[in-house]
Amino acid sequence: MSGMPLRGDRIHRYVNAFCPVCHEERPDRPLAEVQRLSGWLVERDDRIWLERGCRVHGLVRTMYDESPEILTYLEQWTAPTKRHEPDLRGNFKPVPAAYADGLPEMQTQHTCILLEDLLDHCNLKCPTCFAESSPARASVAPLEQVLASIDTRLSRENSRIDVLMLSGGEPTLYPWLTELLRAVANRPIVRVLINTNGLRVAQDDDLLDLLTEHRERVEVYLQYDGESAEASAYHRGADIRRFKDKAIERLSSRGIFTTLTMTAALGVNDDEIGKVVKRALDTPYVGGVTIQPVFGSGRTGAIDPLERLTHTGVLARLEEQTAGEVTWRDLTALPCSHPHCCSVGYLLRDDSGTWQSLTNLIGHDRLKQWLDLEPDLLANRIADDTIPEAMKQVVKNSLLDLLSEQSSLSHPSMASIWRDICTNCDIGIGTLTTLATGALPGQRRRLRALLGERILRVTVKPFMDMNTMIEERLTQCCVHVATVNSATSDHQCAPFCAVQAWAPLSASRLSTAVGLPLIEAT
């Protein structure tokens, strides 16, 4: 007897997921009626597929990631997570219903980034906007509500927020941006990121002065989708490249750290990833590039769920498009978040003008040792390791800071982080000298210039839509959107992808829940 044949695939891991077909049939379904489904990630035909069983639609299969090899590589990079304080103690409801009352008990990561939607109003109507913002949507969150939301989060994060991200809508149109930045400066908030399309940055000198005033704390996340008119038209609805170029030039000239945020879509601009990285490498004070494969929440609709650009697909394209200057092995998963949620790599330009990655300088094995990801390996090699124990601890802590969602190049501790790391790797005497003298009086400006010109952070950030949503990534999410409880009006927050995907959570976003019409607000 031959028995049962092999399945012909290989189970990658078992997951809880959701039915995208049910979701599309009724997007505003009450959260309590959303079914969590048994499923798995499975490797077949050199792809990772997400399959789940729906009692209505049977077996539902969608593509999850393009490269099993790279996804397995990313899964090596995990680190202990931090404690969190739930918004409502005793909230053990299942996902996603639990998020109606904010962060639940079963969340496994604190808030690395708090995202505040200041307004729904925008000066563009991008065809791929996940927040569905537009000029016609004029809801603006009052300043006192934004500050109350921030203060609530501070009270649940031991009086410290690592990163506050101002978003919307277009946050540079927020009527009280000046007052907000000043109020934030008086609070224990380490970094402020402003998500912007750059139109006002390119044209408004007063705004540029405001950003310059706060540049030690504020970093700009500038939407930048590549160099082609087609990419601009597809993602932004018009060819607005001249505004982008102008915004980059003005931000760079003022020494404001900027991250180019690229929305990439298969067949539209997935061949321009290398050009965006190159632009960042060549532009002073562009300290980061974030590539986000387009996802299907919000206004974006036409994504083929069986053939799309994914996290590992972006990583796989890096080498060819940068002529080998950046490869997927130069990035690791962010250890603080779920390894499928974000990858990060740091590039340093040495004294000879060559860009080198942190992983290349330190080595994957040693990096893992320093992160304590491989305690056995560390124990075996500790005898012949020449790095003193104290230094090892410093470097490990520095790396954990660096490889976390809160990290950015304008972070106050970045100089010491880099000094700790670079003492242990050969990046050139000139660089080391500048880093070592950075703490001396009068050297801060020089150090800032060095960071702006010689270090680049590359991240890939794949957000989930219902075709790729798995529960474990929501549970470990640390990018939280400020929301308002519909029953109690209490301020709280919820994972970014959950808020974008489920309509009842989208409606609880700060700007939507407590926003006033633009004219009335001002």
Add this chain to the structure above:
Amino acid sequence: MSDPRLVEPDRAPAPTPYDPLRLCIFATIALLGWLLGPAALAFFAVLGIVGYTRARRAGLLRSRCLLGDTRNVLAYLGVLAGLGVAGLVWAVASDSLWVPWVRW
């Protein structure tokens, strides 16, 4: 048009009944042996010698045959071929039952 995300689970194909092909082959060889006698023995032995010679030249030193070494197999097949030829000679000389078949 149906949604391409909705798929049927892979099922194991229905088991097919055992095909006793070898039993048919054994019976056919026995029939040929009975009909052709020493001629069949000589034919199949020579066929085996040709096959094993080629296999040995291609690098096959050991066979799954009980005799193991392919040289032993070739020697065995050589003996069989010799017996077949001897049987044919004896049949012709004695005008046995097989002769009409051989002449025909």
